[in-house]
Amino acid sequence: MPSHLSADRPAGRSPSGDSPVEALIARTRQLRTDMDAVRRDTESNGSDPEDRWQRALYDLALHHLEDLDEHLAQLREGPPPAAGSPEALPASPASPDAGPAPAPGRIGSAEWELLTDEVRWSAEFYEILGMDPTAHALTLDELPSLVLDEDRPRLTVMVTDCLVDGRPIDGEFRITRPDDGTVRTVHMKGEPVLDADGNTASMWAVLRDVSELRRHRREVSETRDSLRRGRPARSGQGLVVEPQEAVLPPWHGFLRLPRQGGPGSLELAAHRLPSSAPGGPAGGDWYDACELPDGETLIAFGTLTGEPAAVASGTSMLIGALRGMAMAGAPPGRTTVWLDDLLRGSALQVSGPALCCRYRTGTMTLRWSGRPAPVLFRDGAVLTLRSPGGQAEAEQRLEAGDLLVLRTAGLVTGVEAEHRLTALAGSLRDESSAQAAAQVLADAFGGDRSRGTGCFLVARVHDRHG
Structure with missing residues (x-):
């Protein structure tokens, strides 16, 4: 041939x-x-x-x-x-003959x-x-x-x-x-x-x-599943599924920050857990992550409750306000208080907890405020982290290979859930990517969502360039 x-x-x-x-x-x-x-x-x-x-x-x-x-x-x-080959060598960026990228x-x-x-x-x-x-x-x-x-x-x-x-x-x-x-x-x-x-x-x-082709196919599958569950407009349930996805960050499943990578950078992956019951209630979980002008990384997570349409609008409002506060240099403690004030002062009639974190790659230091506190997995063990109240902040030095988990309020709480998390520590240690770790958590807790949806945001600390 x-x-x-x-x-x-x-x-x-x-x-x-x-x-x-x-x-x-x-x-x-x-x-x-x-x-x-x-x-x-x-x-x-x-x-x-x-x-x-x-x-x-x-x-x-x-x-x-x-x-x-x-x-x-x-x-x-x-x-x-x-x-x-000579005819394929790229033109110099300064050359007027440089053509567009494929x-x-x-x-x-x-x-x-x-x-x-x-x-x-x-x-x-x-x-x-x-x-x-x-x-x-x-x-x-x-x-x-x-x-x-x-x-x-x-x-x-x-x-x-x-x-x-x-x-x-x-x-x-x-x-x-x-x-x-x-x-x-x-x-x-x-x-x-x-x-x-x-x-x-x-x-x-x-x-x-x-x-993009796979993204379009997922959208077709999701809307088909929505039809099979019944029309949300009649039941009042599930209406927020598509709008909620639309207002979440455009990266949805995976992100690396800072984008140039390197030791201490974070690999992030998000995984949403649909309700296991047909026609179950839609979730109001939201998350965000972005690189800030001062070199730090913003990571945030929260859950809203209320009418589906109000939850979608509230999510969009919170993510926009969150980024604006973080870009202006607001620390995590002040940001969580302001977000709570914003919700209470709005006419949307939605409420819910929020967690705001700032991570500095150079020192591998995480500062956070809000609830529920992140869960830290290190060397096959679970380290319990706590969140102070009000505008106070907690701080934790991370290490290469650490896995940080932000999750829906109530998803992994209680004594039984704590034991299940501890049992997963060994499996999570063996997973080399944030996406694989998120899937392990989804497999472990996905069957519990008979009363609604859930969500994980996983961040793994890199120990190599890439």
Whole structure:
């Protein structure tokens, strides 16, 4: 089988003068325009769950078409030169000829030679992985260094099956981009390249970022589940599920702060626990984290109770006020008191506890105020932390490998819950990522949510650069 990087050919032209690819691009763009017009005609105020489900499906279909249009455009352009070749070297930032970065949805190409250890990546492959295009392309042994710990076995199986058994590669895994620390989901397809004797000589693959596609699919699934549970507008339950998600921070599941990483940085992951009872009440849990101008990291968590629509509005108000206070330099103790005053003075008729923390990477020091206090896991043990009252603050020096858990009030309280947390300490110690630790907690406590939802925010202290 010829090399993928050199085997692609622009499609030949049809008798009419337009290539088949050009015709497909025109049809795709017309379909996208028509679908977008239908979507706009069906827009509503979003209060009806069936309308939300339809809108989510339209968005998913449009995203598929946008990706298809981008892929067809790449076919029209022909195969890209491998990164590092003279024609593929990136222009200097100061050069007026510097082109835009590869657009989302573009596909990167790569090939790994097994006998010579030569690796060739296209510029798009570097861009998708968030790597400097002048850096050396990673070997198959080095590639897992970008992959989340829990997804590495999946990649290993795909590559081994390809090289040993000659099976095609077709699967997804999550990576952490070195340039900005964000986690993205990528889809890889590839095949082995055989020599004259039928032995595997190399492996080629194409890669694309499917993070947005997966997000749209989750939205479709969530709105479908909402429909199955019954119309929230009639029952008064569940109405806040979609608005609540909409006002939470845009990073939702994963974040690294400070973004440049390094020892002492925090890897954060959030996990929401839906009610285990059909039609159960919606949750008013909220969380936030961001990097502050003074170099500290803000972490906050809270729970609101009240009417669903008021909870969603209150969440948006609190997160905005919280960030404003933190950016202005307000300490945690003062911030929690002000947030409480803000709730009591509003007309939303919502209430609930809040916890505000500030973390300084250089000294690995955490200061906090509010409730419930964080739970600290260290070396397989649980360290009990307390929150002072009023504007007073508590302080704790963290260590590399520490796991900090912020959680819904009432989710892990009481003697029995304390014992269960202690029993989980060993399992959490063995998890190398915040996301995996959050999943352990979700598995342990998810079955308890017969009376409502719950939420965890997990922060792990890094002990290495990355």
